[in-house]
Amino acid sequence: MTQKRRLSEEPRSIKQQQQQQQQEIKKKQKQSIPIQREDLQSLLKTINRKKLDFDSEKICSASLSKLDIYGCLVCGKYFRGCKERSPAFLHSISDGHRLFVSFESTRVVILPDEIDIDVNVIHLLDDVNKKLINDIKYSVYPVYSPDTIRKSPYRCFESTQGQLYYNGFVGLNKSTSNNIAYINVIIQLLAHVDPIRDFFLLADKKNHLNDNGLIKNITLIMKKIWSPHLFKLNVGPDELISYIMVNHSNVIKANINCDPQMFLNWLINALCQSDKRLRKILIKTCQGKLKAFAKGNKANIVPFWNLTLTLPEISMFKESKNIDDIEQIKLEDLIMAKFSLDSINNDKLQLIKDNLPQYLFLYIRRFNKSKKLSDSEFYVRNRNQTIVNFDEILTLPFSNDDKISKIRYKLISNVVHDPEKNLYDIEKDYTSNWKIQLPNEQTKDWVEINNTKTTIKNFNLLFLDETYIQVWEKIKD
Numbered sequence: 001m002t003q004k005r006r007l008s009e010e011p012r013s014i015k016q017q018q019q020q021q022q023q024e025i026k027k028k029q030k031q032s033i034p035i036q037r038e039d040l041q042s043l044l045k046t047i048n049r050k051k052l053d054f055d056s057e058k059i060c061s062a063s064l065s066k067l068d069i070y071g072c073l074v075c076g077k078y079f080r081g082c083k084e085r086s087p088a089f090l091h092s093i094s095d096g097h098r099l100f101v102s103f104e105s106t107r108v109v110i111l112p113d114e115i116d117i118d119v120n121v122i123h124l125l126d127d128v129n130k131k132l133i134n135d136i137k138y139s140v141y142p143v144y145s146p147d148t149i150r151k152s153p154y155r156c157f158e159s160t161q162g163q164l165y166y167n168g169f170v171g172l173n174k175s176t177s178n179n180i181a182y183i184n185v186i187i188q189l190l191a192h193v194d195p196i197r198d199f200f201l202l203a204d205k206k207n208h209l210n211d212n213g214l215i216k217n218i219t220l221i222m223k224k225i226w227s228p229h230l231f232k233l234n235v236g237p238d239e240l241i242s243y244i245m246v247n248h249s250n251v252i253k254a255n256i257n258c259d260p261q262m263f264l265n266w267l268i269n270a271l272c273q274s275d276k277r278l279r280k281i282l283i284k285t286c287q288g289k290l291k292a293f294a295k296g297n298k299a300n301i302v303p304f305w306n307l308t309l310t311l312p313e314i315s316m317f318k319e320s321k322n323i324d325d326i327e328q329i330k331l332e333d334l335i336m337a338k339f340s341l342d343s344i345n346n347d348k349l350q351l352i353k354d355n356l357p358q359y360l361f362l363y364i365r366r367f368n369k370s371k372k373l374s375d376s377e378f379y380v381r382n383r384n385q386t387i388v389n390f391d392e393i394l395t396l397p398f399s400n401d402d403k404i405s406k407i408r409y410k411l412i413s414n415v416v417h418d419p420e421k422n423l424y425d426i427e428k429d430y431t432s433n434w435k436i437q438l439p440n441e442q443t444k445d446w447v448e449i450n451n452t453k454t455t456i457k458n459f460n461l462l463f464l465d466e467t468y469i470q471v472w473e474k475i476k477d
């Protein structure tokens with residue numbers, strides 16, 4: 001009997017214990033609301049969006065440490081934090097700037113008490129402030145769903161001045177110390193090749209196991225380019241640039257005219273080596289194969305990342321001022337001059353219809369790389385300025401046993417050379433600037449991005465620029 005009674009009592013006592021525990025937790029929670037609603041609201045008012053820049057290299061402004069960096073949401077400076085006596089902790093006491101965002105975890109904290117807004121006080125925030133906190137976290141590390149990507153680009157408003165923009169069509173900052181336009185155009189170019197873009201946008205911070213610095217930096221910049229919640233209309237590539245400068249110093253040479261084509265080749269190769277999944281995507285979508293004939297008409301199948309097109313020779317010392325003086329050639333003719341589209345012609349490289357990539361990269365060689373040393377000062381001035389005429393659709397007619405079948409491509413990006421005269425010293429060579437022109441599928445406009453500046457362009461006039469690299473997407477028939 002006693003045994004029975006005990007058994008029936010036991011569950012009740014456990015239940016009682018649980019209730020008691022819950023009451024204690026509730027009591028503790030009540031006591032531990034670490035900040036009053038009014039105080040929190042006035043703290044949130046100290047956030048200064050204009051000062052916030054999450055694109056710079058994450059280095060503590062006090063200790064130069066690169067680990068565990070927080071951004072002050074009041075003055076925008078970076079500090080290591082947030083435990084007692086850390087630079088962020090000390091900044092919160094000495095300057096009274098108490099709100100910080102972690103660049104590693106994206107959590108927003110109040111210092112010096114280390115109150116995590118999401119964990120401790122989210123219930124005290126009204127909708128406007130909840131959105132503000134979410135915008136800040138999103139700016140540090142944007143997160144995408146396949147659905148957001150599918151409906152992009154769309155109309156967005158940057159939150160500092162309320163200016164309209166389309167995500168994916170924002171400028172990249174120029175670096176003050178290096179001419180990085182050639183890097184900016186290639187980042188923009190890859191950000192507009194859908195399978196590559198999707199790989200980076202859908203990369204998840206927590207589940208993304210790849211710790212490779214290059215992948216991490218490119219992921220972040222791609223995520224920012226496509227962000228619908230920007231604080232300002234430009235994205236800074238500073239972190240990527242300093243990563244490359246430190247780890248691949250041969251790629252960035254200070255103040256030297258660098259070539260976007262060389263950077264693209266380097267980057268594709270580096271990305272392939274950095275991530276197996278990305279390598280598969282790149283090979284599947286961007287790599288083609290062609291037939292090259294060796295001596296004795298033996299054919300070799302050769303993979304390619306781009307087709308290099310050679311412009312007809314021009315007089316090197318003719319300085320063209322008038323557009324009518326510059327020679328013109330149709331893009332199709334330029335392709336046919338070097339590549340054959342049938343199985344008869346064995347003296348050219350032969351394109352294989354079934355082995356053309358989904359994304360075809362064309363590179364138009366304008367600089368004489370085998371120049372004599374004496375010409376080296378005028379490397380840019382002596383470039384080939386021939387105008388390449390192209391349409392929005394490129395049709396390649398393949399013939400096989402008298403049957404003609406066509407492959408069609410549509411233009412998805414156009415990188416152009418934009419030489420700048422040296423105003424202070426006319427004896428010096430020009431410097432190369434690079435711009436990219438991209439179609440906005442929503443507005444049907446062509447948008448030119450010149451580092452930070454975006455301009456709507458008339459497609460029919462794009463050919464007048466010095467086209468250098470183009471990406472074409474195969475049209476499914």
Ligand SMILES: [Zn+2]
Nearest residue numbers: 072074075097
């Ligand atoms: Zn501060």
